[in-house]
Amino acid sequence: MCGKRSSAAEHLDSDELEQLSCSCTEVVFSKGDIIFKQNALSSNIIYIKDGLVNVHITGPEKEHILKIAKGPTYLGIPTTLGDKINHYSATALTKAKVCFIDINTFKYFIATNSDFAFEIMVDLCKNELYNFRCCVNHLQKQSSGRIADALLFFANDIFKNDKFTLPLNRIEFGDLTGCSRENVSRILMNFNSEGLININGKKIELLKTDVLNMISQKG
DNA sequence: GCATTAACCACAG
């Protein structure tokens, strides 16, 4: 039985949980491992129990990081139910425990348990709202605002700490924020010399989150 | 015009 259940799975009864654990395969991925790949066939619902995952897509020009997902969370419901092939890839950024849930079992729960289905819908809705926000931010904020956003995101949502080690290199951080790698370097160094952050390679400490918030909002 | 922003290129640790 799964130790880390989703809020949706809280609505399953013991028979259903039994059924879920029977149709669920747990895999442990190491840092850098590909969990699923864009353009490949997908036939499982992915549930991250634990770990950080990079969700990225190859666009017409270059690679773009859609989001950094932290377990416990579902991943790839849109890419599994929305089409036969994956529209994006997922790569482990840390060691990650992942469950592959059989799609037919998942569909069966959706069909027979409305509380479960509702929780899944809420999850998908929150995701869509988040993506809408990301979309305007990327289009309307300038580079320093987007980078401040990303720093605050890692501190507040991922690590719950103002001091953390960035799990990305500068190129990937650029792919996440929509900046060139050179610009990422420069803006980070600027923040550093202005005393907003303390940076040592990938180790970052946010010193003035109030100013970073200002920069994030002003664009 | 002049300043700002940001991408691209090249080169050095």
Added chain:
DNA sequence: CTGTGGTTAATGC
């Protein structure tokens, strides 16, 4: 892989 400097193009006073 990173940081830096020069160049260039677009945009806004």
